[in-house]
Amino acid sequence: MHGVKRRQWTKELLRQKRSNDAMKISNYRALTEEGLTLKRQGVINWDAFDKTTEILNLNPEFNAIWNYRRDLIKALENNLPDKFWGKELSFTLETLKRFPKVYWIWNHRFWSLKRCPGAEGSKWRQELKMVDKILSLDARNFHGWHYRRTVVERIEIAEQTSLNQQELAFATGKINENISNFSAWHQRANLLPKMFANGQIENERQFLKQELDYIITAMFTDAEDQSVWFYINWFIQESCITSRWTKQEYQNALEQLAESAVAINEDEREFSGKDNSWCLKILVIIETIKKQKLGCVENEQRSELLQRLIAVDPVRRERYIYLLNE
Amino acid sequence: MKTDELAKSQHIQYIKALDDKKDDYEYWLTEHLRLNGVYWGLTALCMLNAKNTFDKDKIIDFVRSCYDSSTGGFAAFPDHDAHLVTTLSGIQILATYDALNTLSEPEKLKTTEFIKSNQLADGSFQGDRFGEVDARFSYTALSSLSILGALTREVVDPAVEFIKKCYNFDGGFGLCPGAESHASMAFTCIGALAIVNRLGDLSSAQIDQIGWWLCERQVAEGGLNGRPSKLPDVCYSWWVLSALALIRKLEWIDFNGLRSFILKCQDIEKGGISDRPGNEVDVFHTIFGLAGLSLMGFDDLVSIDPAYCMPFSVTEKFKKYPY
Numbered sequence: 001m002h003g004v005k006r007r008q009w010t011k012e013l014l015r016q017k018r019s020n021d022a023m024k025i026s027n028y029r030a031l032t033e034e035g036l037t038l039k040r041q042g043v044i045n046w047d048a049f050d051k052t053t054e055i056l057n058l059n060p061e062f063n064a065i066w067n068y069r070r071d072l073i074k075a076l077e078n079n080l081p082d083k084f085w086g087k088e089l090s091f092t093l094e095t096l097k098r099f100p101k102v103y104w105i106w107n108h109r110f111w112s113l114k115r116c117p118g119a120e121g122s123k124w125r126q127e128l129k130m131v132d133k134i135l136s137l138d139a140r141n142f143h144g145w146h147y148r149r150t151v152v153e154r155i156e157i158a159e160q161t162s163l164n165q166q167e168l169a170f171a172t173g174k175i176n177e178n179i180s181n182f183s184a185w186h187q188r189a190n191l192l193p194k195m196f197a198n199g200q201i202e203n204e205r206q207f208l209k210q211e212l213d214y215i216i217t218a219m220f221t222d223a224e225d226q227s228v229w230f231y232i233n234w235f236i237q238e239s240c241i242t243s244r245w246t247k248q249e250y251q252n253a254l255e256q257l258a259e260s261a262v263a264i265n266e267d268e269r270e271f272s273g274k275d276n277s278w279c280l281k282i283l284v285i286i287e288t289i290k291k292q293k294l295g296c297v298e299n300e301q302r303s304e305l306l307q308r309l310i311a312v313d314p315v316r317r318e319r320y321i322y323l324l325n326e
Numbered sequence: 327m328k329t330d331e332l333a334k335s336q337h338i339q340y341i342k343a344l345d346d347k348k349d350d351y352e353y354w355l356t357e358h359l360r361l362n363g364v365y366w367g368l369t370a371l372c373m374l375n376a377k378n379t380f381d382k383d384k385i386i387d388f389v390r391s392c393y394d395s396s397t398g399g400f401a402a403f404p405d406h407d408a409h410l411v412t413t414l415s416g417i418q419i420l421a422t423y424d425a426l427n428t429l430s431e432p433e434k435l436k437t438t439e440f441i442k443s444n445q446l447a448d449g450s451f452q453g454d455r456f457g458e459v460d461a462r463f464s465y466t467a468l469s470s471l472s473i474l475g476a477l478t479r480e481v482v483d484p485a486v487e488f489i490k491k492c493y494n495f496d497g498g499f500g501l502c503p504g505a506e507s508h509a510s511m512a513f514t515c516i517g518a519l520a521i522v523n524r525l526g527d528l529s530s531a532q533i534d535q536i537g538w539w540l541c542e543r544q545v546a547e548g549g550l551n552g553r554p555s556k557l558p559d560v561c562y563s564w565w566v567l568s569a570l571a572l573i574r575k576l577e578w579i580d581f582n583g584l585r586s587f588i589l590k591c592q593d594i595e596k597g598g599i600s601d602r603p604g605n606e607v608d609v610f611h612t613i614f615g616l617a618g619l620s621l622m623g624f625d626d627l628v629s630i631d632p633a634y635c636m637p638f639s640v641t642e643k644f645k646k647y648p649y
Contacts, residue, residue, distance in 0.1 A: 004606040064406040315580035
């Protein structure tokens, strides 16, 4: 089980657990038996609905019970009590707080929001605040980021607007809080091509210069973390970026990055006596680009870097050998 | 028992006893995973060359009892609802026992229709009628149809287009277009492309980038993580390795480091493998730890097909698409 510590069960501990479990099991089995019987019989009433709440509180992974709950809501939709949807949304929020990684809860929340009445724009704007909160508790929550993109899309459709600027600012904020937040770097790399294509970057040259400074600062902040390096690899090869540079500017940007990588690596060698593998990896990529895209003459440096990588990062040696033989 | 050996007989005992845990509350809380659990257990036993540990007739009866005749799909348990993921588990178990013919032709046809009816206009698949879309469901749909020998161009071509859109700049795949790369999606997307014989749609530059991202999942402890800056977890031994095997770059990770991480996650007394050293074991991590070892050719395990996560001896009988 993900993240559950293994315990040594002595006879006494096991006896205690069994006697605790016996009560829980008989309660749970009786409850689920009732719920599934109602479902099988196609019973549609509020008692059945309450039964689903009871079961899902104990086990939010019970997808068949979520399904039954949705069928009940659909069938009872013409007679929903006051504030029904508000309560339904608090129910999923409370459940998500306890189980932030259960797909079924996220799905049910999304389904509920699609279905509940209210102005589309404000409904989803409100929801975006909820996502902010979830991502402030766990800035890498995979479901949270996915859900965020879905909610943003809803707002954009409802209001015929683009939230790219706002979302770029959000991603920047998350990166500034923690440079290793790859979810935010991913978001950034997703947004920029769209923003360039839609003319949403005001001063493109200025932006590219700032972005280069930004990633160089990030390199120096945590040179061990791969998030930044994967982003840099994208930045120096992605056409929405490179097509906006003259050949000279492209070359200068690569030189600037290479100098920084060399400087970081020198520090590392002084400190630990070893190369920083990420600096070497990016230097290999820069050498390859210079040869393939900028027509620079090949020098010995690329193979030398790869040899050093074999020494410093032996677990991935076969990849470096592959690159050497390319 | 030494910690650097695979505790085979304990793992067999652990899997054999999975259905005897009815005194544990957790047993009842996981009923919604029962059919998947049977597939995980059976496949793990196959790799351990102990397929006969389970009572075949009992298992086939159970699988049959999960068949939902109103939709044609399989549920995780009788009276639960059919879903694409559990439908694949049902089909995999029957295929492993060479017992697909326990489904009548009309029943099989209905299963095929159920799967196809969940394909959406953009080629993606929803898991069931409630509309959740995820590349996992593309995989389960294509794998199921392949095992049933029921793939068609009408299904495959749009499905492949969708999967290709899940590819990200870093070399990973997301659960839908625009979603962050996750190692489990490398298996589902690359596995699905392999099953429909469309790996050739990926450029060699993409393949190199995929290989790079995947081999960077290996951390200092030897284990593999699912995303950058995350802890290693045994299940990625399968999600990452299967994808690397399919693009023929398996050796881009360090086998010995990974093996020793997996072995550290064993409960060498009671059997079973956990996500990380010192954690509670479960059948999910047990199969994926064993499958990782099998792909690397360790410990004399029966070899497993990286596209289907079933023994080659079973998958070699499948009709290969395009027919």
